[in-house]
Amino acid sequence: MRASQLLIPTLREVPADAEVISHQLLVRAGFIRKSAAGVYNLLPLALRVVKKIEAIVREEMDRQGGQELLMPIIQPAELWQESGRWDVYGPELFRLKDRHGRDFCLGPTHEEIITDLVRNEVKSYRQLPLLLYQIQNKYRDERRPRFGLLRGREFIMKDLYSFDRDQAGLDVSYQKMYEAYARVFARCGLRFRSVEADSGAIGGKDTHEFTVFADSGESVIVYCEHCDYASNTERAASPPERIPVDEQPAPLKEVATPGRRTVFEVTSFLGVNEKRLIKTLLFETEKGFAAALVRGDRDVNEIKLQKELNVLRCELADPQTVERVSGARLGFAGPVGLSGVKIAADLEVMEMVNAVAGANKDDTHFLNVNPGRDFKADLVADLRLVKAGDACPKCGRPLAETRGIEVGQIFKLGDKYSKVLGAAYLDENGQARPIIMGCYGIGITRTMAAAVEQNHDANGIIWPFSIAPFHVVVVPVSDRDEKQMEMAQAAYESLLGAGVEVVLDDRPERPGVKFKDADLIGYPLRVTVGNRAVQSGELEVRRRANGETVFVPRDNLAGYVQKIIAAELAQLEEKAQKYSMNAP
RNA sequence: CGGGAUGUGGCGCAGCUUGGUAAGCGCGCUUGCCUUGGGAGCAAGAGGACGGGGGUUCAAAUCCCCCCAUCCCGACCA
Known part of the structure; x- marks a missing residue:
């Protein structure tokens, strides 16, 4: 392709509405343009990248026996009403009516x-297992679309659904997808990790997220540097820290703590360790108020809490509510004598002896609070938010923390949907059984953005060879120098002939402009044709990633470039290989 | 949805406090000359009526009200 004819509208300045680097660079380099908040045009370069990622995804899905199909974007409300999600999904669901007033x-x-498709078409155990997938646009009316392609309202996703006869079959399918996912992201040149995750509203038990490490990521994950443990903090388990105590429970005692509201203020005023304080947080749920108790140096994991309380809504109460419910200003709530509130205590709290807690009275705390004796917990569970430094639940060593972008997630659904929607098969004995399902998603457009987050420098994008929109750009230094243009043209044609994806930058621009654009767009290789090349017959091949430059005789160019590309792809394949048959 | 901010040619911004004497700058774009190894230079041009609506005023980009859009923080997140 000739740059003079391609729509690659590069920008010199950073668009004012782009915050994260992938958004800035994709806009600046002419890959995307915004249409509405969270809705983007994918320009020719972006579409090429998307197609590359899709091709990798297809290969890996097919390798595991996946069959591609295409399902509608517009879906009838009836099905969603049948599954119960028409009401549950909430305002995030884009709803519309047709001309007859029917809901979609x-x-x-x-x-x-x-x-629905499978329940109508699959009747026998002989038709199972089945792995069906599509690559399709998805719509979620996010409350707050942001970060460009990382969180859009319209995005491209690959979703595969597995259908098995039983749990064992599901385990096999899950395993296959785990391997496929690891291979996909490895081949895309991403540094990622599979992490244990929360299954959220989709339900199901086992689930892993594939998370690309990036500071701009929205998920916080903890991982162990010594073993293979990694988990989203939403779900990360936290074995209670055992603190040996040799004290005997002492009598409960009230003390004045005037104006000491926070954990730090109270503990330093009383001269005790934060680990001795019971932090009491009030939450409002659709089932009433709940108090979550954690040790003073811990934070509450609201997702765990919500799960343990078995509620849909769980929000930290505002100060007025706290005052009303606890009878004291914010900062003085405690479990002792707290009524009308469900008390959920973290495991660690139950082991505390002679603890400090709010007295539900202004400017007052209790000393020598002993769980069980001074208050009863309605619920004891792991409620705390794991953070860096906490012990790894697998090997006990300190965990590290990082941010990441979730590019894929795999779920074991079980019979959640097959039961409500009545998807069943007849087994060998003629017995009807629910089909056991799994679902597996990869955000295609998000993966593209994540790749940019991980692969860029001050000058622009550095595409991995496997997903680059083009492999090579040929840049004649002067468009007015006939010899250079001729040589560039010949180089371009030889590369084209060799099957290399190449752009000839034939625009009448000064060399600086073309170099800057080449770096910004992120072609992995640049072939420069200047006077030196004309005189020596050797072309300059420069790697975008490290600036490494090699001079290659013109007749060897295509072969040389082919070799580099093959080597780079082989290297990615080698990384992918490591994940094969290497499951959770 | 709560909090904050912004909206002026394609992009980035100034002007608004102290209404009038102004729509201005840089980049980009067009034409010509010149230049050609890291976003050159000179010259001449095209392009906006200031997010939308209403109001105050002799007079509004500037003041007031409503709405919309966009971005940030939070909440939320198959």
């Missing part, structure tokens, strides 16, 4: 549609 939605996911 734009699919945010396709469990309903695929389950």
